[in-house]
Amino acid sequence: MSAIRVALVNDYDIVVQGLRAMLRRYEGRIEFVELSVDNHVDSCADIALYDSFASPRSSPQRSAAIADNSRVGKAVLYSWEIGQSEIAEALARGVAGYISKTTPAHQMVEAIEAIHRGDEPVHNPPGRLQANYGDWPGREEGLTQREAEILALITQGFSNEEIARHANITINSVKTYIRSCYRRIGVSRRAQAVLWGVQHGFLPDRVEDEKVRES
Template sequence: MVIRVALVNDYEVVVHGLATMLRSYQDKVLVVELDADGQVDHPVDIAMYDTFASNQGDRAEVRKLTANPRVGKVVVYSWNVEPALVTAALDNGASGYLSKALPAAELVNALTEVHRGVRVRPDGSAKTSAVVGGDWPGREEGLTAREAEILALITQGLSNQEIAERAHLSINSIKSYIRSCYRRIGATSRTQAVLWGIEHGFRPDRVAQRPPSTDGR
């Protein structure tokens, strides 16, 4: 049985990157919807909520997805696998919490387990710093996934404190990511960083779309 999946994130490049990561496993997992507005409009077995530059799984977004009658189960997909956050997301209605460090084959296996009714959570074996697949704004400019996420939140207008709360990171960690991000893009101020972000696709797209069919139409 092929599992029908919707990918949910405000950034088009993020959901397309995840769809590309899963493209070799269409006999097991079929991406039927890419959602950049937080809605799922077609019946799916699993909605994958990607936390890139979004609220974490302990917030209302997951509850909204689990309440959607078109969604069978909800999986949170994140770099942040802090145990307390994982537990909060599962308590919030998620059926699984998956690390972005998983390679594609293991990700598909985890989705299969969730579909079978197993509550899947990170086991601590994956290296959360490893970049395996997916995509994000600014990757072609050399930004890491974490740097890109912080820049996206800056471009959205969030303060350092608000970014720390959303990303579940310390203020010092946020400042460190900002410094390294600025060096990569040649920015010396927040205004310059925001302008760079706007010019390079760091504003949310918020446009729901269907993925291209396998025959290219």
């Protein structure tokens, strides 16, 4: 069986590089054909794996745009636990599958293979609440991936309410993550957190012309 050609997509270069490093030991089963930070895949890929880290758009919307690319065989959404309605929306928009970020690397490769075969599209292993796979801005400073995602959205200028919608968590959870972020990076105000984020690579490598807000 030939290796599955995989394109990795996210707005942050450190994130796609981290995904590649996480999955590199499985080369032979998967082949990396492109690392994209502009939401567009130029190479022919069997699977385009879209990492939703700090995306300013809804995950189903962004992954569906990738699915419309004629060079992509199947688009797969790689995200934190999202609601069944969002998963259903993504699948209805043409996305081939969903893989939770709580999935360890070996199970992630198995999930990619299953989705490529046309088997079970949703892969969300139970009993895992936190994951530290791959790489992300702020990891060396001690931020968890989820904390880094919240801080990235703050750095992009989103309000707590918008972050809660984008991250599919409660407003109280957003506030908890923010307090934790502030402690880790040694700030006490939002403006300080934004400045810290700008100085430490929390702005996307891909910058949209206009911040996209949900209506």
